[in-house]
Amino acid sequence: MKKLLALSGAALLSVVAAAYAQQKAAVDPAKVDATVNAAFPAAPSDWAPRLTPDETMRQCSQTRNKPDKKTADAIEKREKAAIEYPADGNFIGDWKKGEALAQNGYGLRFSDYPPRRTTGGNCYACHQLTKKEVSYGTLGPSLLEYGKLRDYKPAAVKAAYEKIYNSHAALACSNMPRFGANKILTIDQIKDAVALLMSPDSPVNKGQ
Numbered sequence: 728m729k730k731l732l733a734l735s736g737a738a739l740l741s742v743v744a745a746a747y748a749q750q751k752a753a754v755d756p757a758k759v760d761a762t763v764n765a766a767f768p769a770a771p772s773d774w775a776p777r778l779t780p781d782e783t784m785r786q787c788s789q790t791r792n793k794p795d796k797k798t799a800d801a802i803e804k805r806e807k808a809a810i811e812y813p814a815d816g817n818f819i820g821d822w823k824k825g826e827a828l829a830q831n832g833y834g835l836r837f838s839d840y841p842p843r844r845t846t847g848g849n850c851y852a853c854h855q856l857t858k859k860e861v862s863y864g865t866l867g868p869s870l871l872e873y874g875k876l877r878d879y880k881p882a883a884v885k886a887a888y889e890k891i892y893n894s895h896a897a898l899a900c901s902n903m904p905r906f907g908a909n910k911i912l913t914i915d916q917i918k919d920a921v922a923l924l925m926s927p928d929s930p931v932n933k934g935q
């Protein structure tokens with residue numbers, strides 16, 4: 728009995744410690760707002776929707792991208808439900824256009840207003856995709872041979888589309904932009920990016 732009590736005491740302590748750690752880690756929403764506003768003092772008024780965090784951003788900021796499981800599940804469910812799929816059910820576009828948009832970081836910056844050309848996906852800023860391109864960021868994993876490693880399976884093609892459309896559907900507080908959900912890329916552009924990852928003849932899979 729004593730042992731049991733000691734055990735439950737320890738369990739209780741760890742629950743309290745976890746709750747305390749979480750509370751300590753939580754970020755004051757007012758601080759988040761102040762930081763965002765201070766970073767964009769000269770933002771045009773039509774940027775307001777971009778600077779106002781939606782429910783997902785709010786929950787991720789408040790928990791420093793470490794929501795509890797229940798919150799993470801709810802975020803993923805909500806973001807998944809917001810994915811729009813291509814009307815014809817075909818996820819694969821043109822990999823050459825996909826490579827061009829992966830290279831292209833144009834769009835949605837102060838200096839891109841008013842927009843003069845199509846917005847890009849800037850994938851290379853965070854991912855290695857081809858061997859030929861030596862300038863790439865490493866915030867995200869290397870996507871070299873992405874399709875080949877997944878045997879070009881239809882389920883993997885769909886998952887790639889969903890990841891690019893809405894990265895938070897698979898990982899609640901991903902650092903990858905929600906390209907479709909936030910209207911950075913169109914459905915056709917997302918299909919082109921999927922083609923880059925999932926076509927056997929693209930440089931991603933030919934290891935070029």
Ligand code: HEC
Binds near residue numbers: 851891903
């Ligand atoms: C700001 C950085 C950033 C940009 C830009 C970005 N990504 Fe990502 N991406 C990430 C991070 C970080 C991960 C890993 C965490 C995750 O899965 O969300 C990731 C994961 C992925 C994955 C899943 C990888 C896996 O292991 O299955 C795919 C596919 C992907 N990105 C494709 C793209 C494509 C295509 C683009 C361009 C349209 C792009 N990403 C742009 C940061 C980025």
